[in-house]
Amino acid sequence: MIATENKTKVVIDTNVFISAFAFGGNALEIIRLFLKDDIEVYISPFIFEEVIRILREKFFWEEPKTEKLLALIRPKANEVYPKVKVSIIKSKDDDNRILECALESKADYIISGDRRHILPLKELEGIKTISVREFLKIRG
Numbered sequence: 001m002i003a004t005e006n007k008t009k010v011v012i013d014t015n016v017f018i019s020a021f022a023f024g025g026n027a028l029e030i031i032r033l034f035l036k037d038d039i040e041v042y043i044s045p046f047i048f049e050e051v052i053r054i055l056r057e058k059f060f061w062e063e064p065k066t067e068k069l070l071a072l073i074r075p076k077a078n079e080v081y082p083k084v085k086v087s088i089i090k091s092k093d094d095d096n097r098i099l100e101c102a103l104e105s106k107a108d109y110i111i112s113g114d115r116r117h118i119l120p121l122k123e124l125e126g127i128k129t130i131s132v133r134e135f136l137k138i139r140g
Helices: 014-023 025-035 045-059 063-073 094-105 132-139
Strands: 008-012 039-043 109-111 127-130
Touching: 008 025, 008 094, 014 025, 014 045, 025 039, 025 132, 039 094, 045 063, 045 094, 094 109, 109 132, 127 132
Parallel strands: 008 039, 008 109, 109 127
Antiparallel strands: none
């Protein structure tokens, strides 16, 4: 996907993808904005792999179902390969991969449900960490 200047650039945390696909609700609204091209989503190979792994291991999704999901998401996402490693979140290193993706893509927001590690950051080098509900509220 080719990036455009006027769309909000976001990184969607793994937990938002999982919540959307497993439970629906507000998280699914974020995915709908993404699929309608209303927001510009950046994703790294780590995030793709983590979403698929969790859906398979914890929600018992079969490979054809996860492959269909990837076929839906991958063409619309801007895939980035973070060059810089960070170690900001000491207690859960995997969350640093989300931060790296946001830094590499120069995102406006990280949309997350992680109240323990990511949301408390509030901001990272000008990138706001925001909940699903907060993002939907500012989107109007």
